[in-house]
Amino acid sequence: MKVFAVKTTILSSLLLLSGCGHSDQNEEKKALEKPVTETFSLGKDILSTSVSIPAELSGFQYVDLYAKVSSYVKDLKVDIGSKVKKGDLLVELEAPEISSQLAAAESGLLSQEALYTASNSTYNRLFETSKIEGTVSKNDLEQALAQKNSDFAKFQAAKATYKEMQIMQSYLQIHAPFDGVVTARNVNTGAYVGPTGTGSQSPLLTVQDYKKLRLVVSVPGSYAAYLKQGDAINFTVNSLPNHNFESKIARMSGALDTKLRSERVEMDIVNNKVLLPGMIAEAVLPLNTKDSTFVVPESAVVTYSEGTFVIQNRGGKAHRINVKKGRTQGERVEVFSDSLKVNDELIKLASEEIREGMTLKLSAK
Template sequence: MNVSRRPTLTALALAGLVVLSYVAWSVFQAPGKAPVANGAAAPAAVAVETAVVTALDVNEDTNAIGSLKANESVILRPEVSGKVVRIGFRDGALVRRGELLIGLDAAIPAAELAQAQASLALARSTHQRNQELLAKKFISPQALDASAAALKVQEAAVQLAQARLSKLQLKAPFDGVVGLRDVSLGSYIKEGEALINLEDIRSLRVDFRLAETEVSRLRVGQELTLFSDALPDESFVAQVDAINPQIDPDGRSIAVRARLDNRAGKLRPGMFVRVRLNFGQRSGVLMIPEAAIEAGNPPSLFRVVDGKAEKVDVRLGVRRNGQVEILSGVQAGDVVVTAGQLKLRPGTPVQPVSAQP
């Protein structure tokens, strides 16, 4: 039986070899199919979001935060102590320059002034009489000189009494609006005590700071726009009035002061405002979404060339509303990747997809 099985096994082995040979020949000779080297598969395309580099007209402006101040502002304080005997204003009222606001008890200084004026009148009369006597040679020139000196002394005494009396009257140094008083008739106030504030708000100042890089574009007289949260539906126009000649070495910024007309009285000193200063318009500015930029030194981005990712270094300019200017590295019409960069390497195949809502 062993002898009869050997031809059968031999035949089966030969048949298997023939089948294997045919299969191998079919694989390598099949049209349109090539062997895959080392078993590696072609890389799949990475889905990314993209944007087209666009040339736009861009307003050259800068923004800052400012604080409003009155054109003129003062807190009235007495130079001498005394009792309040007169209040000549209503809280929050408009007053004129020279108008009496607060009067202190002036009984003693007024009496001193009257005494000085009487002495002056006597000295003037004496000097005039001495002039007549000298003309008749009844007195010596030295006597006339003495009466002239006495006259000057009495004139000075009157001026001194008048100055002391004036210090008891607090008058408005300029037209403006008074604040809220904390003093009443009969109050005894001390020298230097704060009594009332006076503000000229017909025009206002706004102080703000800009980066030192803006210095070359600043000019006195430039127009700027102000926005206040207190009046969200309105804007106000001001002009640059002064520019500090010194740069702040700590913040690398420069102080700027502007003025605006406030005769309508809508704004108040102390308000915070947003300042927008316009330097003009530039055309053909290349803009892309900020999301396309990868931070670094220098910054970079991926652009799509022939369906593959290509990494390029770029130089950035101004930023506006989520967009950034590209000064070099790309051209108008280039397609750049805005989402999915973390999956990319130079040369990676990409498949642009629509942005997610």
């Protein structure tokens, strides 16, 4: 019995020592399995990126022509595709009542001119006679002067009425405001047109300048600050996949559209007869800046429901810093934060699993 007890005690001791050895090995294994954290030193750089945005080509000058007065189309001189010069007669309208009113205005003008001529002559004779003492009373002279001034005012009013009717009649002829091409026609001979009613729903004609075009781009507000006048841009047109076109920014609106929150940017294109107004293009806009910014690997930035952050190494402990992302170039991204400084040590492969204050196992440098 004593021998059996001694053997049992020895066996228990051996098992205990074996268990302790396995425990120590597990701890060492866990320590070895803990991932090594790779870091990098934060620095600044200048990213040169670009963004592709849909754009639209339109005529450099574009106008919809409407009828100013109620009338009928007497003669249509052009059709779609017609090339016109500035001042060419495009549409001739007819409104008999305007011709009648012009004739009446002309008669009224001639009548008032005759009355003014007579009253002016009467006043001048009385004025010359009044120089001889006692020949003409002062009251008669004043009456003649008043009549002369009244007739002159009526004469001027008749002239204004006649000029107004001449202008109204000129509206019956619609001329080309600039050199271009007729791109739309919405009326035919005999159609009723006017400033109000059925004939005013669509323009009579649309004329565009086809020799020079505008490339119009609506640039989102987040990109607008990177652009300036004179920046070179490239663009392509879907219907011409083998052509690449170049231009420069000619003008910027300087304000964001209240609906789209974008800035209107225009480029002037000298047309080589390949492009057409109304084409949809894809414009590549350069996003350049003179100032350097913090640039980090894309893997160093974590974005989740609570925000976006990078992780800094502070004495072997993890510290999260909230940032805002900027432009991306390949696998690099701009970040902005007042808490970041040059040469800060950041974790290259960040994740949500690395908690605030967690002890980091850093790689040897």
